[in-house]
Amino acid sequence: MGLEQLTVRQLIELDACTRCGLCIEWCSNCPEIDDPIAWPREKIQGLKSLVRKQFGLRARLRGPSAPSEEALDRLSRAVYDCTLCARCAEVCPVGIDMRSLWLVTREEMVRRGYYPEPFNNLLETVTTKYNISGDDPEERLIWSENLEKVPQGVKGKDTAEFVYFVGCTPSFYPQAYGIPQATVAVMEKAGLDYTVLGKEEHCCGYPLIIAGMADAVKELVEHNVEAVRAKGARTLVAGCPSCYHTWLHEYPRIIGEPLGFEVRHMTELLEELLVQGRIKLGEFPRSITYHDPCDLGRNSGIYDAPRNVIRSIPGVSLVEMEENRQYALCCGGGGDVAMWNREVVEAVARRRLLQALDTEAQVLVSACQQCKRTLMTAARQEKVRMQVLDIVELVARVMEE
């Protein structure tokens, strides 16, 4: 692999790893995989070995050598089994940004052809249908069809102050339809001037970026940016933490210039609307626990907004799980792992569900459609009475008329 595939800082990080193993203790999926190569520490060594085989002392003296197929295969499995939750990076004593290293490793695996087969389908689907489900792009607003009254914002406006970026999962997966429905209900209630992009909304590119196929997203990104700019929007609101993270951190880098509008997650908007009194919440006498989505919490640093929103509901008592905020266990649904290794996803989700059950909360709230789907499935499989809601669904439910 070429050194230019990594940043200077990442190359330093490979040398800074003390191999202390603290990351293993906190890895979300390591306990579910029976191969030490899944340990973050070993993955770093695996990546370092790829670099060293071409640029290490021995390589410089005797010429570069190729890694064995077995080594590549193991490293590939390990890095594609990772949910990219970044808890390893959070606890690393020397602050290695491991999530970005896993992405670089995945990119290298794609280059070498060592990646799970389903990712070929993902690439084709996203680049031809512009969504992850393979549905007809014209069906982007299918979630709105059973709304009592389709608001103008959903029908589409030429210009609007806010653009609500729905995301692929809430658009096409029935389990998550409730999220955009609740979102537009809140926005209507607050009287916001908003619109959605409808069929002009393409996949944000996140699934491909984290699959190691970032080269394929430029067109999607440029299309989306143009679509939002065409609406003259001041703010883009994303309900999906992964879309939000991609818009906020990846898009300016990919297009090489500032977006020209603000990017906010729905939780931030909800908090603001509550503070401004544009929505009012009614009594909800429940015990609620909150699950931090990895892309919203650890990867974007938003911990307080969702908690403030939940606390502002009269009658609610918010109880924290044992592992919360930056130490929150992943739901298991991240990193595209669900596309090829459901066992790992379900096992991690089960552990997170048990942590939620330990709090004796009645409702498990998250702020991510993927977390909601994963934890909801776990609750059904475990046959436990635990309601799983997205935060915007919760707000819409208790919002006063």
Added chain:
Amino acid sequence: MRMRLVSSCIVALAVLLLLPAVPSFAQEPEEQQCWACHRQPNLDTVAGVQAANALCLDCHEDPDAFKDLEGQVVRLQMEEEAYAATRHGHVACVQCHDTVGHSPHEEEAALDCEECHNNLSQHIANGDAHLTVECSACHFESETVVRDLESGVVQMSTLDEQGSVVDRTSHQMTDPVECGRCHYEGNQVGAADVALPPRGLLCFACHDASSVLYAGHIGSGGSGVRTDWVSGPALLVFCLGLVLASSVWLGGTLHGRTDLSTGEKLSYIAADACGVIFSRKIFTLLKYLVLDGILLRRTLRESVSRWFMHSLILWPFLGRCFLGVFTWCMAQFCPTAPLTQTLVDKNAAPVAFLYDFLALLVVVGAILALARRAFDSQMREISTAGDVAITALLGGIFVFGFIVEGARLIVTAVPPDQAIYSFGGYAVSLLLRLLPVTWASIYAYLWWVHAALVAAFIAYLPFSKFFHILVGPMLVTIGGLLREKE
């Protein structure tokens, strides 16, 4: 009337003039300096020195000049030309023999060398082993050196091996100094059989290495002891390792750009570094370096036991390094300060205790780390041959460090009530005494093994997992700066 007034004034004036002289009449006669009668020459001039020496040589050029010292004849004849050719030929006799220039013509003691040679730092720098060695023992031509059993001071003997009084009238000095005067097999002054070089640059990591800048001061020319054999090759390999690592690092992208050459990346990095160092951001840098790089805040946040173990290794290590560098600074700038004298003396109670205590903490931390490695399956699985090698090197450095100290305490015959403060080395010395070994003979070998292990450790560092010692604090500081920027 006018005459009476005038005569009264004269009398009063006479009394006023005579009054101060009155006590002198009441005193015993003073020792008369030669210069009371002989014209005092100006000793700051060559002519003055020659004039003063001429007065001495009036008598001392006489071949019959001698004195009787407890039945032995001590020759006192000086030859003008021979003296003028010595290193002190420009100095008047009475400038050193400052108690002879009076009556009675007897010498109490010559001046100490330090009265003129205010370069004590050099002599401190020659190593604390020579703190109890008088200048004359090394620098004067006489080869008979003895150790005062009571004070432990090594000095030039007044008697030669045959018991005759040593003739010192030549005033010749040895140049270069011959270490072999003390350092030979079976010596009686507590010197190792073989002279060792001064400590090198690397020794600063754990010791006072004040001698490092004076590596060329002692030893015969070409004997090899002038070269910092420990640090030179080790640092060369270390630097090659750094260059190799940096060349890999600089292959990466910077500021999201893939089109930069290595030179351009270096200039960007230099500009970024200057932007931090020469601005208020330096405080941010220091904050993260100290809190995360040294105090290991991130480790403490995640695991108290790991933090404790790391702290036990890192802090005492840094403490010893600081102590060494501080001592060097003191020896450079305040060589005669009492604190400097204490700091450079590794037998001084506080210094001996502190160095051993800090080393003990490192050893405890290392044992905890090794125990974790042995009992923690996660750690066991990742130990590579390189890890074992560098850990063994580190262990060897400490083991031999204590052995060398123990042997030193034996060889230099440090009395137990003093040696006890070097409690680690003292305990080892008690064990070493049980072995049938002449420690003065193998002391140098032990020292070289200790030094070679350090050299090997430093040389191997950039290629081993211990590279994180340098890169970890650097990365955690950069990470902190970038987070603040965001």
